[in-house]
Amino acid sequence: MKFNWGTGLIIAFSLFAAGMIYLVSLCSKQNEDLVSIDYYAQAIQYQSRIDAQKNMALLSSTEVITYNDTLPGIDLQFPPEFKTDKVTGTLHFFKPDDASLDFSATISTDNSFQVILVPKLKKGLWRAQLQWNCRSIDYYHEQNLLIN
Secondary structure: OOOHHHHHHHHHHHHHHHHHHHHHHHHHOOOOOOOOOHHHHHHHOOHHHHHHHHHHHOOOOOOOOOEEEOOOOOEEEEEEHHOOOOOEEEEEEEOOOHHOEEEEEEEEEEEEEEEEEOOOOEEEEEEEEEEEEEEOOOEEEEEEEOOO
């Protein structure tokens, strides 16, 4: 068999087509954990989240969430302005690479400190989103935690 330009062109197109089919099948199996299930409802309420972030920026302390590996648990230290006030809200923990590990907790405290007991968290990056209310004002804080 003689190898000419027509044979080379057919081989090149065949390899290209096989590569494209492989990439399409690989992409169709890709996990989409980073997208929230209720993203549309969250998008509608986005302005209220921006306002809550502005309220958080006005506080004296913005470092609220820490991971305590001895309990294991999550320590929430609210700013000293709310030392004697009732604080309520929710804490959402997201693992960007595995949505099955995501969890939420309810916050309710009469002082500026609360511990939320959780099972040992998997190592890696976690994203914590804290939405809370005190004195009829909403606050929102987002923080990344690296668990070793």
